[in-house]
Amino acid sequence: QVQLQQSGPGLVKPSQTLSLTCVISGDSVSRNSIAWNWIRQSPSRGLEWLGVTYYTSQWINVYAESVESRISINPDTSKNQFSLQLNSVTPEDTAVYFCGRGSYRAVDVWGQGTTVTVSS
Amino acid sequence: DIQMTQSPSSVSASVGDRVTITCRASQDISTWLAWYQQKPGKAPRPLIYAASTLQSGVPSRFSGSGSGTDFTLTISSLQPEDFATYYCQQGNSFPRFTFGGGTKVEIK
Numbered sequence: 044q045v046q047l048q049q050s051g052p053g054l055v056k057p058s059q060t061l062s063l064t065c066v067i068s069g070d071s072v073s074r075n076s077i078a079w080n081w082i083r084q085s086p087s088r089g090l091e092w093l094g095v096t097y098y099t100s101q102w103i104n105v106y107a108e109s110v111e112s113r114i115s116i117n118p119d120t121s122k123n124q125f126s127l128q129l130n131s132v133t134p135e136d137t138a139v140y141f142c143g144r145g146s147y148r149a150v151d152v153w154g155q156g157t158t159v160t161v162s163s
Numbered sequence: 164d165i166q167m168t169q170s171p172s173s174v175s176a177s178v179g180d181r182v183t184i185t186c187r188a189s190q191d192i193s194t195w196l197a198w199y200q201q202k203p204g205k206a207p208r209p210l211i212y213a214a215s216t217l218q219s220g221v222p223s224r225f226s227g228s229g230s231g232t233d234f235t236l237t238i239s240s241l242q243p244e245d246f247a248t249y250y251c252q253q254g255n256s257f258p259r260f261t262f263g264g265g266t267k268v269e270i271k
Contacts, residue, residue, distance in 0.1 A: 076244050090207070090250060090262035103171065105258045108164075141206055147213055148254025151198035153206035 045069035047142050047154035055136075055161050061129040064143030065154050072118045072125055073098045078145030081116060081127045084156075085138035095145065096125055132161045165189050165253050169263035175271040182238045183259075184266045186251035191231050195254035198227055198236045202247045210249075211236065238268075246270055 048054035051063035065079070072079060074123045078097040084090050094106040096116045106114050113130040129136060165181050166189040186196065194214035199207035209218045211227040214234060224239045238245055251263040 080258075080260070082260075089264055090252075092260040092262070095258045103258075107259070145258065145260075147216075148195045148257045148260075149209060149212035149252065150199075150207070150260070151209050151212070151218060153209075156206050 045152045046145060047051075047144065047152055049140070049142055049154040049157045051140075051157055051159075053160060055132055055159060056130055056163050057060075057133055057161055059134065060137075061127070061132050061142055061159055061161075063127045063142070063157055064124055065126070066122070066124040067144075068123075070144065072123050072141055074122050075099055076146075079118065079125045080143045080145050080150060081126075082141045082143055082150070083138040084141070088138070090104075091138075093127070093129075097145075134161050137161045165192060165256055165261050167251055167253055167261050167263040167265050169249075169251055171266060172264065173267040173269060175269050176241050177271045178241055178243055180241045180271075182241055182245075182268060184236045184249055184251075184268075185237070186229075186263050188232045188234075188253055188255075189250045192253045192255035195257070196229065196234045197252045197254060198225075198226070198249045199250045199252065200245075201250065207250060212254075215259045241268070 046068045048066045078095045080095045081093040115128045120126045142154040144152040168187045194261040196214045198211040215227045248267045
């Protein structure tokens with residue numbers, strides 16, 4: 044049974060960097076054809092896909108245009124996890140953040156969610 | 164970008180009712196459509212992928228249909244645990260995903 048366990052701070056100051064980690068159990072971050080996503084949810088934006096990392100003979104990262112200049116998603120094969128970094132955050136980045144496993148072009152396993160508030 | 168529009172935004176129904184939710188894509192997405200159920204404070208629960216394939220463990224009262232731009236999620240006989248918000252998601256522009264705005268199923 045695949046499980047995703049998220050960790051990271053729930054409060055980030057404006058202009059700083061939001062950092063979250065998603066630890067994978069029951070699967071491998073480097074398995075071919077599986078995509079590892081970050082998604083967030085807020086009342087104003089609804090469910091918003093942020094980006095993905097996946098391995099297919101090389102590592103591929105793809106990001107949403109809305110955050111492309113500020114985001115980085117990185118796999119860590121030694122710890123079987125992947126991480127999200129979002130730079131220069133503002134209060135508009137306040138949301139619940141989810142990691143998720145992508146399969147058959149859907150998200151079939153979700154992390155528990157992390158509520159992140161951007162405030163001084 | 165592909166936009167996903169769900170209707171209605173909310174529906175009131177009783178236990179035992181048949182409920183149908185519609186999702187429309189702004190362009191042809193073949194059958195790359197998924198459905199999720201979400202309850203307050205929880206992560207979305209995957210229900211259906213590829214428009215009509217049930218995820219493992221999902222009750223058979225849930226069904227999905229459609230292709231191209233128009234899709235439906237049907238709950239054949241609403242159960243108390245089905246009161247929740249439902250979202251569609253397109254996977255045609257993989258790896259980029261887009262979600263619908265949600266449909267809240269409320270108790271009548």
